[in-house]
Amino acid sequence: MKDKQELFTKSSKLYLSLQNRILELATYKNESEENKKELLQSFDALLSIMMLYVAAFDLNVYDIELKFIDLITIEKDILKEYNLSHGTNYNWKNINKIFSISDFNKFVDELYDFSKENIQILILFLANVDSLTSKDEYKYIEEKLKELMYNFMLVDGQTSDDEKAFVNYIVQKLFLSKYDSIKQLFLKTKISINI
Numbered sequence: 001m002k003d004k005q006e007l008f009t010k011s012s013k014l015y016l017s018l019q020n021r022i023l024e025l026a027t028y029k030n031e032s033e034e035n036k037k038e039l040l041q042s043f044d045a046l047l048s049i050m051m052l053y054v055a056a057f058d059l060n061v062y063d064i065e066l067k068f069i070d071l072i073t074i075e076k077d078i079l080k081e082y083n084l085s086h087g088t089n090y091n092w093k094n095i096n097k098i099f100s101i102s103d104f105n106k107f108v109d110e111l112y113d114f115s116k117e118n119i120q121i122l123i124l125f126l127a128n129v130d131s132l133t134s135k136d137e138y139k140y141i142e143e144k145l146k147e148l149m150y151n152f153m154l155v156d157g158q159t160s161d162d163e164k165a166f167v168n169y170i171v172q173k174l175f176l177s178k179y180d181s182i183k184q185l186f187l188k189t190k191i192s193i194n195i
Helices: 004-028 033-057 063-072 078-086 101-132 137-153 161-189
Strands: none
Touching: 004 033, 004 063, 004 101, 004 137, 033 063, 033 078, 033 101, 033 137, 033 161, 078 101, 101 137, 101 161, 137 161
16 A cells, blocks of 8 residues: 555646646647636646545545645635635535535535536536547546546545445546537537637
């Protein structure tokens, strides 16, 4: 088993590689600096939600998992935004203590609903880029995202085939299925959008 620092270091490198790919694609499409920042924030929102669902999968949300999410997502803190919008005071050190596991899952669903529009920015952008080129950028994003998520699932010191299958499911549900349906729409209409 890898130690936690090694997992975080490897995950940080994967995170930065994903960020760099998103920025390269944004540069390719001549996106403004503001739009580039928005894409990176959208990626952080997506990653945070995925990690929260995976953290809750084994029915225990550990402090180390929440610290990992807090440290690795540097462009957007979805809890801060949620707090500002809802007048709450949740943080990465207390959300696993405030909620029972079933309420925690409901809270993550609520966070996802709150962040869905922001997450959609990245998915729309990637689907649009892929519809305009012969490359399938999503394959790179999917591969690195899953690798990052597999590292994350090891942070609590426990893992199972079911948890790995859940990682695949959550990446499919929150990213790939939405990406694919939007890309198909772009391919049918042959349009290009700017975010």
